[in-house]
Amino acid sequence: MKILVTGAAGFIGFHLSKRLLAESHQVIGLDNLNEYYDVCLKEERIKILEKHPNFTFYKTDLGNLESLKQLFADHSIRIVFNLAAQAGVRYSLKNPHAYVLSNLLGFLNVLEACRDYSVEHLIYASSSSVYGSNTKIPFSPKDSVDHPVSMYAATKKSNELMAHTYSHLYNIPTTGLRFFTVYGPWGRPDMAYYSFTKNIFEEKTIKVFNQGDMSRDFTFIDDIVEGMIRLIDHPPKSNNYWDRNNPDPSSSYAPYQIYNIGNNNPVNLMKFIQILEKLIGKKAKVEFSPMEPGDVKVTYADISSLQKDIGFSPSTPLEIGLGQFIEWYKEYHLKE
Template sequence: MTILVTGAAGFIGFHLSKRLLTLGHHVIGIDNLNDYYDPCLKVDRLELLKVYPQFEFNKMDLTDRSALNSIFRNNSIRIVIHLAAQAGVRYSLENPHAYVQSNLVGFINIIEACRHHPVDHFIYASSSSVYGATNHIPFSTKDPVDQPVSLYAATKKANELIAHTYSHLYQIPTTGLRFFTVYGPWGRPDMAYYSFTKNIFEGKIIKVFNYGDMRRDFTYIDDIVEGIIRLLNKPPKTRPCGDKENPGISLSKAPYKIYNIGNNHPENLLSFIQVLEKLIGKKAKIELLPMQPGDVKETYADITDLHKDVGFYPSTTLETGLGHFVEWYKMYHLNEKSKSLQD
């Protein structure tokens, strides 16, 4: 079937598009190739996707409603997977307007297109950041998420609210996925694991916040993709009485669902760095610093609902996943880029 993937040149979008293509789907990719991080990495990802004849790429911004609606008019799109967004918690403190345009205006434009050109399923990226200042561990979709601590988190919570409104008013089946610290080959250079790896190789200092007292539910990219694939043909349905067994957001009668998608096993950040050191074969130079504004001490995904509904459970250990990333990093960055592009 024809599937639209926004943010197709991004980290998750690239891996997901590649998996969809290997399954025989027609993938229409959208990306604006912005320079939040090196666009060359995005272009190189796209080169690997363009070898598939059933891949079609459109360089465009989701704020361009005319171009977006043209794609919907000219294609029989069955499923939309909306991954395009302005990412980054700390950057949202510096450039809030970028988040309004990408994460709010862009979101309303894509879901409006789904309203006027009905699709079977609208899947979109939310974030573990929506849990904000909650103290309840592990994070559950039953928990209230009314205390965001960054503008990025607030825009993702807004996406969930908008999606519910459209599910309620127009019966669009929407599924929101709260991603938990996704890592792996072809990842985002702004993520800590990527910059840690770079600085350890180069003998530079790595900055560790909250004096190392932090835990993250690191989730390998292949596990994330597997979870999305399992949800493709599982659009939520209207429930006349809601779901009384799962209180909270699941009580909605609309065809609307929210899932955590994470590893369900948080790692201490200093232990994480030790695994990196072992894989790289070099000790890290660590500078311990206080907590950054907008950051949280711990993330931990309760994935009970996702396991119950589609049988999802992550299968990649941290050592295996980081091992794959470090090997890719050496091929791509350490004078073997051409070899990586042929992989």
């Protein structure tokens, strides 16, 4: 089938596109190749995808509705994975307008295109950051998420609300995925695991926030992609048991669903650094700092609904996944 992947030059979009192509789907990739992080890395990912005859790439922005609708008109797109977004919690404190343009206006345009061209299933990226000030763990998609602590989180929560509106009004099946700290080869340089690895190799100081008292639900990219692939043929349907007097935020009377997609196994940041040190063979130079605004102490995914509905079961131990990332890092950055 023809599948649109927005953000195809991004970390998750690249790996998802590779897997879809390997399974003989036709993939339409879209990305604006913005400069939030190294454009060369994004271009290298696209070069790999373009080696496959079933991949077509468009360099355009989701903010350009005319261009987006023309793309839908030119291709009989059945499934949409919307992974394009302005990423990064800390950057959203510095440049909030970028998040409104990309994550709100861009997503609205995707919804409008899905409406006009009768897309069978829209699967889109939300984020664990929507849990904001919540302290009950593990985080459940059935929990209220009305207290975001960053503009990035606020835009992702807004995406979920916008998707529900279109599911209600136009019967578009929409599935939102709250990603939890995805890592792996070809990853994002702004993520801690990537910058920590770089600084340890270069014997530079790594900055560890909240004095190291933080935990993250690190999830390997291959596990994430497996879950996404399984969702293609499971578009949400109306929940006939949905109670308007006691509404479940994760489902609806409309064809709408929210899932956590994570490892269900948070790891303390200092333990994580110790694993990196062992795999790299060098000690980290650590500088402890207070918690930054917009950050959270713990992320921990309750994935029971995803396990129940599609049998999602992340299987990659952190040591194995980080080992694969470090081998890629050495080949990509440290080759002679």
